[in-house]
Amino acid sequence: MMFLAGLGILVVGIVTGVLSALLGVGGGIVMVPFMVLVLGLGQQLAEGTSLLVIIPTAVAGVLAHRGSGYLSVGTGLMVGAGGVTGSYVGARLALVTPDDVLQTVFGIVLAIAGVRLLRSGIKSRRAG
Amino acid sequence: MSGAGRRWALPLIGLVGGVASGLLGVGGGIFMVPLLVAFAGLSEHEAHATSLLAILPIALVGAAVFTVEGQAGYWLAALLAAGSLVGAPMGARIMARLSEGTLQAVFGAAMIVVAVVLLLP
Numbered sequence: 001m002m003f004l005a006g007l008g009i010l011v012v013g014i015v016t017g018v019l020s021a022l023l024g025v026g027g028g029i030v031m032v033p034f035m036v037l038v039l040g041l042g043q044q045l046a047e048g049t050s051l052l053v054i055i056p057t058a059v060a061g062v063l064a065h066r067g068s069g070y071l072s073v074g075t076g077l078m079v080g081a082g083g084v085t086g087s088y089v090g091a092r093l094a095l096v097t098p099d100d101v102l103q104t105v106f107g108i109v110l111a112i113a114g115v116r117l118l119r120s121g122i123k124s125r126r127a128g
Numbered sequence: 129m130s131g132a133g134r135r136w137a138l139p140l141i142g143l144v145g146g147v148a149s150g151l152l153g154v155g156g157g158i159f160m161v162p163l164l165v166a167f168a169g170l171s172e173h174e175a176h177a178t179s180l181l182a183i184l185p186i187a188l189v190g191a192a193v194f195t196v197e198g199q200a201g202y203w204l205a206a207l208l209a210a211g212s213l214v215g216a217p218m219g220a221r222i223m224a225r226l227s228e229g230t231l232q233a234v235f236g237a238a239m240i241v242v243a244v245v246l247l248l249p
Contacts, residue, residue, distance in 0.1 A: 006207060013211020018219040019238075028154030031208060033242050045201060047153020048194025052205035053212060054155050054187040060216040061180040068224060070173040075138060076181025079160060082139030083186035086146020087156070091193035094151045103246065106152050111243035113158045118236025120162075125229035 009039075017057060027057050029110060036103060043099040043106065051091075137167040142182055150190040155183035158239070172231060176223070 012034050016027035028050040035046035065071045094102060141163040145156030157179040164175035194200045223231070 009204065009207045010211040013208040014215040015211075016208065017212035017215020018222070019215075027212060028149075028152065029158060029239060029242060032153050033246050035204070037245060039204075041201070043153075044194070044199045048191065048197075048200035049205045049208075050153040051149070051187050051191035051194055052200050052202070053208045054183060055191060056209045057212040057216060058155065058180055058183045058187060060213050061219075062177075062184065064217045064219075064221075065177045065180060068173070068177065070171075070177040071181065072174065072178060073181065075168070075170070076178045078135065078138035079142035079145070079164070079178060079182035080185040082142030083146035083149070083156065083160075083182050084142075084189045086143040086148075087150040087186045087190040088146075088193060090147040090150025090152075091190045092150070093147075094153070095194070095197050095199065097151075102151075107243045107246035109148070109152060110158075110239050110246065113162075114236045114239025114241075114243055116162065116236070117158075117232050118240065121229050121232025121234070121236055123229075125227070125233060127229075 012038075013053070016053070017060070028054055032106065043102040044094060047094055047102070134168050137163075141167060142186070145179070145182065146186050146189075149183070149186045150193065153190070153194075155179070156186055157183060173223070176231075 012031070016030045019027060019030055028047075031050045031053060032043075032046045035041040035049060036043055041049070062071070097105075141160055144163060145160035148154065148159045149156035157176070160179040160182060161172070161175045164170045164178055165172060168175075170178060191200065
C-alpha cells in the first residue's frame, strides 16, 4: 500500500513537472488541489509543501529554457525582486487564514484566472 | 521587451505574483504571465520563461515562512519534486512546438476544471 501510494505521488510529480515547464508556472495549481483533495492534507500544509517542490521544479524549468531564446535573466530578476516582498506578506497572510477560507479563495482565484486565459487562448487561435 | 518605460512595471508585477504565491502556495505564474504580457510587452513564451525565473526567489521565501511554522511536508515534497524533475524537461520540449493560443486555451481549461472540483462542497 505504502509503495503504491508513493508511486502515485511520484506520477503526480511527473505530471506537475510537465505542466510546470509547459505553462511557465511552478506547478502549485496541480499539486495543492491534489494534496488537499486526494491526500487529505490541510490547505496550509499543502501550500507550504507545494512551495518546497516549486523550488527544484523552477530550477529545472529555467535550465530547460536556457537555449530557447525566450529567457531574459535581467527581466526575471527584476520581477523576482518585487516578488520576494510579496511572497513574504502572502505566506504570513495564509498562515493566519483558516484552511477552509483559504481553500475557497484558492478555488475562486483559479476559476477566474482559468476563464480569462481560456478566452484569450480561443481568441488568439481564431485570429491565427 | 521594448521601451525603458515598461521596466518599472516588472517589480510591481513581481509583487502581485509574490503575494499570490505566498497566499495560495503556487508559483505565482498564473498572475505574472498575463501581467507580463499586458504591461511589460513580453510575448507569451517570453512571459512563461521570465515567470519561471522569478518564481525561484519567490518560492524560496514563501517556503521558508511555511517551513518555520511547521506547515511543510518534507518527504511528500521530495517525492513530488523527484517526479517533477523528470517531467519538466518534457514540458519544455512540448512548449517549443505549441502556438501561444493553444498554450493559453489548454492552461485555462485545466484551471477551470481544477477550480470547480475544489469549490464543490
